[in-house]
Amino acid sequence: MSTSLIRQLRDAGYKITPPRLAVLEIIQREGEHLNPNEILAHAQAIHPQTGRATVYRTLELLTQLGIVRPIYVGDSGPTYIRAQGGHHHLVCSRCGAVIDFDQCVADGMERELEERFGFRITSHLLEFYGLCAHCQTLTSAALSE
Amino acid sequence: MSTSLIRQLRDAGYKITPPRLAVLEIIQREGEHLNPNEILAHAQAIHPQTGRATVYRTLELLTQLGIVRPIYVGDSGPTYIRAQGGHHHLVCSRCGAVIDFDQCVADGMERELEERFGFRITSHLLEFYGLCAHCQTLTSAALSE
DNA sequence: CGATTATTGAGATGGATTCTCATTTGTTCG
DNA sequence: CGAACAAATGAGAATCCATCTCAATAATCG
Structure with a gap:
């Protein structure tokens, strides 16, 4: 899985933790249009203890870093895509x-x-x-x- | 205020009610980037009894009719603009x-x-x-x- | 004007997101 | 390698936004 994204995280001063790796992995792999709940589920498949709050925090972080982006299409809530x-x-x-x-x-x-x-x-x-x-x-x- | 929008509502089989008029008026006047809460407040300035649910229902209706549209920009929730x-x-x-x-x-x-x-x-x-x-x-x- | 039917408002409900805080875990540096 | 520090986490509480429910109201049509 992409080491450049990991480097980007580390260079920006953030720690490389299992939940963050899991979310990154999912965005890389599944990529498109997963909502926070789905991302949580996938993340827990990789790292079972992953908590909901951490997924939200990680998505916010990755958004600020320009790695992912929320998108609102139709009526449903936000889904995340690669930015x-x-x-x-x-x-x-x-x-x-x-x-x-x-x-x-x-x-x-x-x-x-x-x-x-x-x-x-x-x-x-x-x-x-x-x-x-x-x-x-x-x-x-x-x-x- | 625009009679054509009122006609559009009526022609589509909907009743012309004070809350609907109020929301239409606000969209016409203020127009840009108000969120549901702000729209409610403005609507209550025109028609004090206006309820929150009615604002949401009206926005949904106006969206389906192509009169307004929700937009998600930045982190905040939806705001409505003229479509x-x-x-x-x-x-x-x-x-x-x-x-x-x-x-x-x-x-x-x-x-x-x-x-x-x-x-x-x-x-x-x-x-x-x-x-x-x-x-x-x-x-x-x-x-x- | 009276009948019909959509619409409304108030509050209950539901679901998603954020917050809190004690605990854990990366990272750094000796 | 093994503390020490700060950042990050997870569990649940709290909050916030949106929707639903249902009895009461009001717009429209004849």
Whole structure:
């Protein structure tokens, strides 16, 4: 498992502990869209004593270090993803359906924003909101009643 | 205050009630980035009996109708914005600072996505994550200790 | 205006997150 | 290697936010 992330933690002055290793391992392995509860469960599979509070604390830490990031999609609570690259969604505001798409024009903007605002950008999120094909028909049906 | 939103509610078969009017009014007026609690407080300034549950119910309704949309930025919980046009943020994953910027390339993608997925798109959110200028210095300081 | 039905408000409930604090464990340094 | 120190942990309590329940109310339609 990635030693560079471990080095990043250590260099920032944090201790390398079993729960932190477990959470890192899970983010590396499973990666996408696990919520804190699921992360806890997976972590306990690796290090059974892992407590809930520690998972929350670790996720906060990894977020601050720019290693992971919470994402809110649909109605459910936060899920965590690796904080690198882009995530692109089409979200139906009526039924909550989510479609992922790939091509994205945001990368082209990163350089310019970094220069303009002095940021070091590591990831982005692009979401479009509207009505999916299905919910469009529902809405017009409601209107014509 | 906007009669078109009221018509939209009525046409969709919903009743026009004081709490709904109050929330609509607030979204129109204040518009940006109020959380449910703040919306409740403002609504009670207009219609004192307004209950918390009703605010949540109304926000859910307005979300489904594509009038408002929750947004999660930084660490705090959801805030609500008008669901139209674009919102563009630069978010520091370490300190949570948020910078708004204007120019956006996403508009150019809407048409194509609408055709490809059959969506009717009404708004978008583009967020870049990374380290702000200040937190970059903090991190390198930590590294050099 | 009266009937019908959606909507409301108050409080109970539920679930997720954070806090507290005594204990444990990494890390550093002799 | 083996203290010593500070950081990190885990268990449960406490808090906070959101949802649910249900009897009472009020908007709409004829």
